[in-house]
Amino acid sequence: MCAKHEQREPEGAKMFTGLLLDEPTARSIGVTSANTVLGPVDARRLGVTLVSESLMYVLPGAQYAYDIKIDRAEVFDALAAKLAEFKAAGGGTIVDATGMFQGRDLRLYEALSRATGVHIVASTGQGPEAMLGGYYLTPQTNPPTPWPTQKFAELFGREVNEGMVVPRLERRAAAGMVATAVTESGMTPTDGSLVRGAARAGAAYGVPVAIRCGGDAHAELQLALDEEIGAQRVLIGDMDRHDAAAKGWPKLVAARGARVAIDHIGSTDPRYLSDAQRVALIVDLLDAGHADRIFLSSSATGVSFGVPGNGLPYSQVLTRFVPLLLDAGVTQAQIEQMLITNTAQLLSVNGGQA
């Protein structure tokens, strides 16, 4: 097999990211536009937006499994039907928050968006460590030092600045978000590089950064903030996990100015809160004055290969959960803020700031 010496890039302390990464190109600068798979879209036109969903999910490696057949026509029909149902329920935009290495298929998503009229935002990013390929963990260097922050920042940043990759073929539209995740049992050193790299890329190119939290959401958020990204540009996911709620992370994250993703609405996974508990959590955050920090999503798996999908429809939030919120006294205006205003602001390149 094998390869070549490659020097490990030095890990800078505090750096002005714009000087280290390539200059942003014009295409990624749009005062109120969001990067969708069909190009920039005025963020005010995104409508009801779910920030943490999955269109086609492929557990890395499953595409090579002898007993898994990915029938693209079938996948298209299944996803188109789910997106149409979402649209019929009043939905406008789906963010595929699974990053660049877990089944992301840009040409499929473009065709789906064209066919259904639903805006699709695809994400760059990878993580947690266990989801990475050996290229990042045991590179062909001696010793095989895992990738540092700066290299991840460049990899993710190019997906915003130059377009997302169709592997070994071409770049397509700009990524609308950088999504990463921390190992649930605790952050590994490479998870730390991923979080910082994602934040560095997000800061340089103006797209939001989503971090599915691991064992310490507060520390993980702080790691991102150390990269000089505004807290309002960081979305912390898995905030409706039992341990996250029990440790009070949603409020801590919101108080820090970051965004809180209640992103397993409708899930029956025992690791997550029930919908009734979710409603209580949201009411609590609203009462604390955090309406501008709350995001709702289901992490629905449109189609899934290599692991079972969760079977949730993208319409779950609108058809099943919003009525629960209304019953609990949440106002229509608050719901619109969480599903439309907050998301539009988050997905706007540069957060809507010039």
Add this chain to the structure above:
Amino acid sequence: MTRVNTVLGTISAAELGFVAIHEHIGYGMPGCELDSRWWKKPEQRYEETVPKLRKFHENALPWGAATFVEATGICNGRDIDYYKSLSDKTGVHIIASTGFVGGDTALPFFERASVEYLTDQFVHEISVGIGDTGARAGIIKVGVSRGFKMKELDLRIYRAAARASRITGAPIFTHLAVDSEPALAIFAEEGLPCHRVLFGHADDGVSQGKVNEKAILDAGGRIGFDTFGYDLELPDPPFWGRRRQERLDHFLRFLNTGLVDRVLASADANCSPLGWPGVKGHTVNYLFERLLPDLREAGVEASTIDRIFVRNTAEFLTLQPIRP
């Protein structure tokens, strides 16, 4: 009847001719496909690859044919349709691998898989086909993760490979011959005779002092001198490089002590590397341009060269299932 799986179909071992037992059309670590710094247009890939294979074909004409054993495992950029096209257009027989270069090149789906599932994967790729390409793998790749120590996933892959080898009759070749004791134990437990296993890269620079050649030979295993050409004399040698004469002397020690039937040789070169710069100037044709002249100069007879590159490779590659 002898049968060997090539990407263009199953052929008689008598057709293989001169065999380079451990080579790569293109190898890259999983995930490198996302990093556009390594991308090349298909016309460049073919331009870098076809002349090397054509030259290999020409060099091998005295032996009737050229066979290129492609050692790239699942998840490492293995590209069967591309190999089929290359084989068809150059006349070189290409034998594809199933299996993994090492646990650290198996992506999460396979990392989570059981020995039974991995066995089924390998058996399917050898006996039915790889994906929807219609091509069958002819050999099983296994290996040791970085760090010179077998990891649990490496061992799971070795065990699955041993079972798949018994069922299908395909041989196994390894990435690295270090830490071979657990491997030998697995092959013994699974009832796979070790002459079906080529312990590869026993000749590389970083493995010296870490390969228990005696244990491998005592178990009946074959030793791979399959990184010929990664010489420290190169302008920019890789970290696993070795002094040319030292490697040659190492090889000659085997040939001169009656162990000629226990070794196989190759260059492990990439025609067009996928996720790393490669080593400029190093190709499969090193075997003809440097190694064979070196061997002849050292007094190795033509019949011995034929044994190493034709007879013994043919015997090794022939599918030979072991009835339970």
